[in-house]
Amino acid sequence: MAERRPGWLARRGGAPGEEFQALFAALPEGLALLDAAGLVQVANPALGRMAGPALPLRPGLPAALLLREEARPSFAALLSRALAGETPPPLAAAPADPLAAADTSWELAAEPWRGGGGAAGGALLLRVTDRTAALRAEARLATAGRFETVGKLAGGIAHDFNNLLAIILGSAAALREAGLTAAQAEDLGALEDAARRGAGLVAQLLAFAQQQPVAPLVLDLNAALRGMAPLLRRLLGGRIALELALEEPGRRVRIDPGQLDQLVLNLVANACQAMAEGGRLRLATGHAVVLRPEGEGPGGLPPGRYAVLEVADSGAGIPPEILPRLFEPFFTTRPEKGGTGLGLATVQGIVAQAGGQITVASRVGEGTSFRIHLPRQEAPAELPVGQEGAAPPEAAPVQAAPGPVLLVDDEAPLARLGEALLRRAGYQVVVADSAESALEAVEKGLAPAALVSDVAMPGEDGLALARRLRQRWPGLPVLLLSGYAESLVGTPPAAEGFRFLAKPFAPAALRQLLAEMLPGVAQSG
Structure with a gap:
């Protein structure tokens, strides 16, 4: 005797619904036909794969066993509303499969099944969609957006934090140079060490934000x-x-x-x-x-x-x-x-x-x-600068105008520290708190020997100031200071012949760079 197919797989008129059966089996979405008690009558292969090997989908299996125990009451309510002719919203639930990933999430929808001329009165069509991949993608995009926001904030945080650290380290250097007892020097060393560790954290922030200068x-x-x-x-x-x-x-x-x-x-x-x-x-x-x-x-x-x-x-x-x-x-x-x-x-x-x-x-x-x-x-391996075996080409000498160092910084404590440091190193110094003030001094006759300027300032920034002064004195030595990473300055400063020093910096680093830029200008160390 030929196997009898359930009535809801038959077309009107009693002929087997072979086309429907083929479609039912081929769909990638998990499908099952349930009776009024919520028992599985037939399920397609996709739902069998989703359920996993621990739960074979045989006729008569309660469909609620597909889900974890805590989701079963909500699933029963979904079926009850569907049987009553309502269109309940889909239910999000986790599968019962113990081998499923912890974040696996299904979306289940149920509706009355009216196929086969109503031969299966009260039966339900259950649709199960695996939303795991889509939810993971959404989570990754949300995380990426959150990281991007933090990354943008990191640059500004780094700038302000590095300015504070520069003040701390600069003040500590001034105290050390003024002379300290052994106990005071030890206490000051602890303060300097904490400030350097803070600078290290800022560097990690910039690395996370992909905003630190790199030399690949x-x-x-x-x-x-x-x-x-x-x-x-x-x-x-x-x-x-x-x-x-x-x-x-x-x-x-x-x-x-x-x-x-x-x-x-x-x-x-x-x-x-x-x-x-x-x-x-x-x-x-x-x-x-x-x-x-x-x-x-x-x-x-x-x-x-x-x-x-x-x-x-x-x-x-x-x-x-x-x-x-x-x-x-x-x-x-x-x-x-x-x-x-x-x-x-x-x-x-x-x-x-x-x-x-x-x-x-x-x-x-x-x-x-x-x-x-x-x-x-595929290119040959390269060696870092200083390990190539040949000395790097020397920079072309520049002609400095006879005059003081023009120091520009909108942070008053940093400006005072920088001025004191440069004066102790033997330089004449003129201080301006903005690019506009610096240009005003130039218009009144100031001819600087070099420009030392912060980059980020209200109004015109230090980079624009350097370019304007270079138009007047093409060989003017320029040192740019910034609490931002060099990669955020814009065009690499070296490409325009500018030097760059990231905050916080050691006073010796500033003196060394100026000595290279203005050889023989300073009279004392």
Whole structure:
């Protein structure tokens, strides 16, 4: 006897609905037909795959078992309203499958089924859509927008904070030069150390925001890691073994050498904290070819050839509820131990700035692995400036006008400190609190020997002032100061023959640059 098909799969007139059955089976959306009691009568393969192997979808199975227990009352209400002829809004719920990811989310909709001439009176059509990928993409876009906002704020925060740190360090230097007792010098050293640590935090903010100045070079990744290995072994100590698994031939990447060091050191420091009782740290390199885009938005990986760096530890692992927040700035699981939440955010910023992607995989009790893809380079490896074996070309000498140094800064404390520092170094100084005041002094006859100016000021900025003075004195030495990263100044200052010094700076650095710009002008140190 031929198998009898349920009435709701038959067309009007009793013929089997073969076209409908084929469509029902082929749709990617999870579908099931339920009786009035909410029992599955038939389900398509897509819903079977969504339910997972732990729950075979057989006729008579209560459809509520597809969902976690806490969602079942809401699901029963959804079915009841659909049976009553209403159109209830879709229900968002998590599946009961124990193997499903923690963030898996389904959207369920139910409506009366009137197929087959009403032979299945009161039956329901259940539609189940897996919204997980879409929600993850939305979350990534929201996170990217939040990070972009923080990134924009970071530049302004850095400027103001660096100005404050410059005042602290400049005042400390003035006190030190005035003469101190040993106890006072020790106390002052603690203050200076705290200010420098603050400057380091600002640098991490800028790295996260991808706004710090960089000097990328083509580097041999294996050679760079071998060069770091002795330092890493000292950092890891005797209880953690370092294993290098470097694929040959080595691949080349384009990245700032200092940022590569910072990236690896941050990941290694994290691994150390995860292996308090000892363990094994593995640094491995490899390669990958991406044929189609992977991931969405700015964190995605476009097709191309990549060098791969993996940093894996045998530590305690990361709980799954923490993994999604791992790269958030200011998120830390160690606030009581001084954690700032900037380490991994900085790493992600560095990787993104180099055109790459970082991912993490972890299981509690089994360790953590960070995997970084960086675009491969075919050009020969380069050496940092000073290691090329040949002296860099000397800058062409400039003719300074006979006159004082023109110091321009709208921050009165910084202007006073700068003036005192330059006068102690033997320079004549004229101070202006804005570009407009400086230009007014020039119109009254001031012919400066050099310009030392803050960049960000109300009204005309320091860069525009430098250009206007250069029109009058083409060889005028110019030193620009800024609490912003050099990359935010606009056109690289060096491209216009300007020198740049980031705040906060050591007084000796300012004196050294001026000595290079104005050789023989200062009379005393």
